[in-house]
Amino acid sequence: MLGQPHFGRRLRKLRLERGLSQAAVVGEGMSTGYLSRLESGERRPTPRAVTYLAQRLGVDVSALSEPLGGGSLGHALAAASSAPPGADSTVGLLRALRDDERAEPTDRWHALWLLSRVDNSNGDHERERGRLRELIELSEFLAAPELRARTNIQYARCLRALGDLRTAESAAVTALAIAREEDLQVADTMAALVVLIGVETEMGRLDAADRYVHELERDLLPAATASQTAEALWAASLVSHRQGDHATAQNRLETALSLLRSRDDLALWTRLRTAATAAALEMSPPRLEAARRWLDEAEAAIELTGTPLQVQELRALRAHLAFHQGELDEARALCRALLSDDGLRLPYRDRARLLVLEGRLTILDGRVDEGITTLEQLGHQAAGSRNLDLAAHVWQSLATTLAQVCVPAARGAVESVRSRP
Template sequence: MLGQPHFGRRLKRLRLERGLSQASLVGDGMSTGYLSRLESGERPPTERAVAYLARRLGVDPGALTGPADERSLTGVLAAVSSAPPGADDTAALSRAVAEDTGEDPAARWQALWLLSRAAGRDGDHERERVLLRELTDLADTLGAAELRARSRVRYARCTRALGDLCAAEPAAVAALSIARAEQLSVSDTLPALMVLISIETELGRLETAGGHVEELERDLVPRAAPAQAAEGLWTAAMVSSRQGDHAAARSRLDRALGLLRGEDDLALWTRLRAAATAAALQMSPPQVAAADRWLSEAASVLDLVGTPLQRQELHALQAHLAFHQGRFEDARTLSRALLQDEELRLSYRDRVRLKVLDGRLEILAGRVDEGIAALRRLGRQAAESHHLDLAAHVWQSLATALADVRA
């Protein structure tokens, strides 16, 4: 016989599918209190109760007690969890979520978590945001502090990637508040603080971000696992770079990269090298030699096993590196190929930076008016969307490009 709580969930689903209240289902042969305890999983079903309820529902007793349907959300989740590495089960999981009757909110939360992670990995942030909205609401219903914090961290990261800092900031603040109030572990508190620091930096609040970096390095990084400690140091390096302290930024990047070996976590090892490349190229002056070395290490992995999004990010970094190495035609070829790709998956920030590069290349190629117009448009758009750090980068790039032309 199907055990609890699965029996109760199936019983409730069959009752609701027939539009029956508890009272109308039990009739005179069973109390509503007993039925309620059966549906909640508090009481195991007896054979007599199963036979009676099956007659009232108009089904065979096996419909109540048979094995769990492997096509149910729980069954599909089990198949996905046990699938070999590299298997893509998102289509089956999406169908199961669409057909789910909501009997097991925890299973639905797990399914939405897996689907949103897959969407983010593919660069489909609009789809990811839809899933994360439901995920966040479901976490609140379940009431688990860890789920509430984690869903908000993911939502903050997703909306930041879309360029919606007005939605990202309150989600990050809420995640950190939950982590602190519930005294969650470092593994939950650190991601919440990191995403908040990144958002504050993009909003131009460098003093506030710097204060949070002090807390991060003092209280969290020393107690974090190597992978999270490395991400924390990389986040701190970004703030140092924006503050103009490039020596501190380089020191933090070197420490972060030294914490991981490829065999520890190849995906994170690669991602940190790509992130360090971007940071090195944004320093003043750009650390071109270090960027070249780190990007070569990342490319050796991403060219083989990278996702479409990761390969686009790699090509964007290669375009920026080519520009700083004076290989302007290579930079133009790479940037134009990406910007003309109908399936461009880059985040809002990476897209803008790539368009800025394209504008600078226009100016250097002699199409000064076109390049200036493009950069001015990007600067206004960044400022209007509250990306003050990005707007500053646009205007600085315009000034540098004009100075290069004059020189």
């Protein structure tokens, strides 16, 4: 016989899977109050109650009374958690998710979360989105505030990577509301605010993003860890940059970078340096020396422990850096190699910026109309998805590149006229 609270959880799961209310299950042979106490774990079931409930649910008694078998999801989770570094534990988890129909909801949540993290590190955000949708449903079923907040935070990050900012904003707002209402720990509230700041910034809502930054700095940073503070300052630096306050942006970014050593959190240490490189290249004028230094530091770490996605992100940044340094052949080669890769997994924004670079190179190569068409299409797509920050980057890049082509041509024409007798 299953003990409590496992019996109650499985009973409630079977009832909800069949779309039955408590009243529909108990019929005339049991009170809803007794069933409610069984489901909550307050009462231990009798053999007679188990038999009656199995009949009412249309399942074998073993579905309510016996522990899960040896091939259960719980065992697959244990195997995945104890696997040596580099071992692929996803196959066993996927098989158990498919075959173990009696799995506890908490085990299913845990397995889906682990698989979604693998999808994220591989850059497979479409698959990650599907898993996160199920995770959100499971979190609601489990009525666990921490799980509800964390799944919505990760869902917002995933949607942002896919370029769906409107839905990402909704998920981030939901996560923040849960964190506030349930008075969750600082880490959860900060994570919700950081992703919301990023989404609002990309949507061009700088006033809203700035308000969230002030909330972070006023209420949460004093109690935050070094890693949490670094991520918060990184997000805040982007807002300052978009507001044109490059001095504050630079100060926040450099403070964030100084808070962590590589041995503290290598993944975050590396991510901050690639993000800092991207920000330095977007400044006006670009901070090329700083960008090169940070990118070299990130590359050293990625060569040791980087994923294929991180390698692609590194190469994309190398292409942008080469372009700003006037090394157009190198920028062109890197850009073409990435865009021709069938396994390209860059997030929407990084992929779009790489396509902008390709369009700029096309114009500079003399195929002006082709390059203009590419950039105009990208600009309209970004505006249509409410990614106004990206749209502004596209139109600014188009104007700057046309000026690079047209101004020298105009000067040449003027000089030609002046030189005529």
